[in-house]
Amino acid sequence: MKKLLYSEKEIKKRVRELAALIDLDYQCRELTVICVLKGSVIFMTDLIREIKTPLTYDFIFLSSYNGAKSTSCIRLEKDLTLSLKDKHVLVVEDIFDTGFTGEFLRERIMAEEPASLKFCVLLRKKDVDLNLKIDYTGFDIGAEFVVGYGLDYRQKYRQLKDLHILSEEEL
Numbered sequence: 001m002k003k004l005l006y007s008e009k010e011i012k013k014r015v016r017e018l019a020a021l022i023d024l025d026y027q028c029r030e031l032t033v034i035c036v037l038k039g040s041v042i043f044m045t046d047l048i049r050e051i052k053t054p055l056t057y058d059f060i061f062l063s064s065y066n067g068a069k070s071t072s073c074i075r076l077e078k079d080l081t082l083s084l085k086d087k088h089v090l091v092v093e094d095i096f097d098t099g100f101t102g103e104f105l106r107e108r109i110m111a112e113e114p115a116s117l118k119f120c121v122l123l124r125k126k127d128v129d130l131n132l133k134i135d136y137t138g139f140d141i142g143a144e145f146v147v148g149y150g151l152d153y154r155q156k157y158r159q160l161k162d163l164h165i166l167s168e169e170e171l
């Protein structure tokens with residue numbers, strides 16, 4: 001059984017608010033948005049269409065999850081294609097759980113010597129590593145396992161329009 005966490009309408013509203021905050025911060029400095037595949041693709045495509053600041057985007061594909069467990073072993077499945085040197089980089093992530101993926105991203109992107117680096121995360125779980133600064137957060141949530149709006153359980157449920165909590169029996 002799935003339980004509704006945030007509806008499509010609530011997500012849309014929050015995405016618009018995040019885009020407004022981003023526009024305010026960047027003014028007219030051009031942005032390079034990095035979408036972290038696969039989970040962030042729906043959030044990122046909705047978010048950039050609300051952002052007015054000029055931008056380009058690129059993808060990086062990382063994997064760490066094994067079913068419903070986060071692991072510290074991050075695999076780089078597909079690397080960036082754009083140079084990020086001297087760019088204002090905004091990483092768009094679906095969810096921060098342990099923060100290992102975020103740490104990996106920070107290191108990978110800082111190696112490119114960007115002008116600045118910020119993180120925008122739709123969902124932040126409770127025990128995320130506090131050392132990792134998140135600049136824009138959609139929603140703070142508990143420890144539950146969430147699916148929908150791009151987030152999966154064993155590659156399923158990504159196409160759901162709302163965010164749902166997956167029950168223990170389904171994990």
Ligand code: IMP
Pocket residue numbers: 039064065070071093094095096097098099100101102144145146147151152153
């Ligand atoms: P972290 O490295 O532990 O922060 O995990 C980050 C990645 O794990 C996210 O980008 C997601 O792909 C996945 N993940 C963590 N929690 C959930 C969840 O509740 N539902 C679906 N995927 C999750």
Ligand code: MG
Pocket residue numbers: 036037038039040094095
């Ligand atoms: Mg992800």
